[in-house]
Amino acid sequence: MAIHNRRIVLAARPSGVVTSDCFRLEDQQLPDLEEGQLLVRNHYMSLDPYMRGRMDDAKSYAAPQALGQTMQGATVGIVEQSRNAQFAVGDHVVGMFGWQHYGVSDGKAIAKIDASKIPMSAFVGVMGMPGATAWYGLNRIIDPKPGETIVVSAASGAVGAVVGQLAKFKGCRVVGVAGGAEKCRVVVDAFGFDACIDYKAGRLYEDLAAATPDGIDGNFENVGGPVLDAVLRRMNGFGRIAVCGLIAGYNGEDIALKSTRSILVNRLKVQGFIISEHMTDWPKAHAEIGQAIIDGKLHYKETIAQGLEQAPEAFIGLLKGKNLGKQLVKLV
């Protein structure tokens, strides 16, 4: 009973901006399961900014995505066949099956989820890597105190929206930075930030200063470049900056920082992190986020592309900031 699989592989590395030429759709027949294996039909796949870094053949924290191989990434789906005693047909599981319809696993590196109270798609978003990322950077690096001012860039994104809401729970003043009036409206109205700066409006520093009258104590940075430079100029003494992403420079753009003096003058701690290196914190993060979702206190948005074939375009849009909230591809 052979399975017809469809997948997207990395066809060519980008030079600068990612284009559709970088990807290639392929069909393949999967062999029958061996003893111990199971077959998962992926229902949603995650698109994330970190994937851009792996498309380059450059030194980074993760090995480069191999040419000709399935694009890597998180997926959530349902077991369709199982020759593994730990998994039954119908089980909901998260895995790293990448950009394809099906995944075959030996039962390792996948996990069952309870999708009865929280929708399946959330498990590659707020209940997945992005949620853990938000929780870790906020709690382990910024460690915010009530009354402090926290600035979050890419505030409408999958990570930023969670950072801001968790910081609000802790009694902070939370200011977002996002691209465009609509995103800023969502950040304030749907996610409950105190203010949101539209970095495309051309008054980045002035608007940030007006929204942070008491300066900035913590910054969750997803963007870098001019956004981070403006934040540096507003930092208070002993401020903490969690560097989660530098999407402003992912295509090779200049992300130089001018206001480095602030690191010394304000005794800042600037710390980069990669969430996959802090797996022990994931359960705590997801327990807290999951309960807040069930309680109706934490909200999230999804931008969903329909069908595997739309993944390249959706990914290119993600890198340009066209998504609102978590960017997913719906496969079933």
Place this chain on the structure above:
Amino acid sequence: MAIHNRRIVLAARPSGVVTSDCFRLEDQQLPDLEEGQLLVRNHYMSLDPYMRGRMDDAKSYAAPQALGQTMQGATVGIVEQSRNAQFAVGDHVVGMFGWQHYGVSDGKAIAKIDASKIPMSAFVGVMGMPGATAWYGLNRIIDPKPGETIVVSAASGAVGAVVGQLAKFKGCRVVGVAGGAEKCRVVVDAFGFDACIDYKAGRLYEDLAAATPDGIDGNFENVGGPVLDAVLRRMNGFGRIAVCGLIAGYNGEDIALKSTRSILVNRLKVQGFIISEHMTDWPKAHAEIGQAIIDGKLHYKETIAQGLEQAPEAFIGLLKGKNLGKQLVKLV
């Protein structure tokens, strides 16, 4: 029995480079001591890069140096008169009496020292603020492990020379960065660094790469700008950068950083600090450094200007890197 004092005051704030016009020599008569006071004849005064920052009227970690007031700074001297039961004539004391021959104190904010085994001048150098700075940044921020590679900028200076020697005690490979072949020679021959890069030789990154074949795990940064940028490009995963000074930018020069991506990719911790906020660590730092001096294991160099009148020129030279080791002015 009035005392004739001579002092140097801040006459004007610099615009960019410090010039001798910024200072003015003044003579004054000091009133007789009141009950509880004591009079100290300053024997050495310290010149330090941080003084440059205070000459500007800009937001910084310390209040600006007031115009028309005695230039602030650390001093070491001997009690000449005392109406304070805690201090006797002949006691050696460190204080913050600034650029002048005499200091009057109520006994607070000064401390007796034991100059019997370590020369008096060291107590405003390796046994003073610079030594504590070296110890704190290395131990509390970089926290080096045996076998790691530590890079120290301004390596021949009062702070850098101590950082490197303490790191060698811990079994690290230690590479200095200094300006000029002579300084580099001293850093290696007198202070025992494994290598020293002459940043003036025009091959900063290439020379640094050659001297750090296993990358860089820790950086004690006194300079900033292109030196720090080159270091960022060589940092290993989980590297730590203690930002102690950014002397490259003290006159308003551009100290932008291009290689900010390294903070994310290598999960770096970049942390600024001000040693005056960590006084509880000073005794531990000075106990360790003092014992190493007495044991003949830790070495230091001094550049000594003769006489108060030479202080402005010596300070201007310090900012240009003309000193080797601790810059002092000998007053007696």
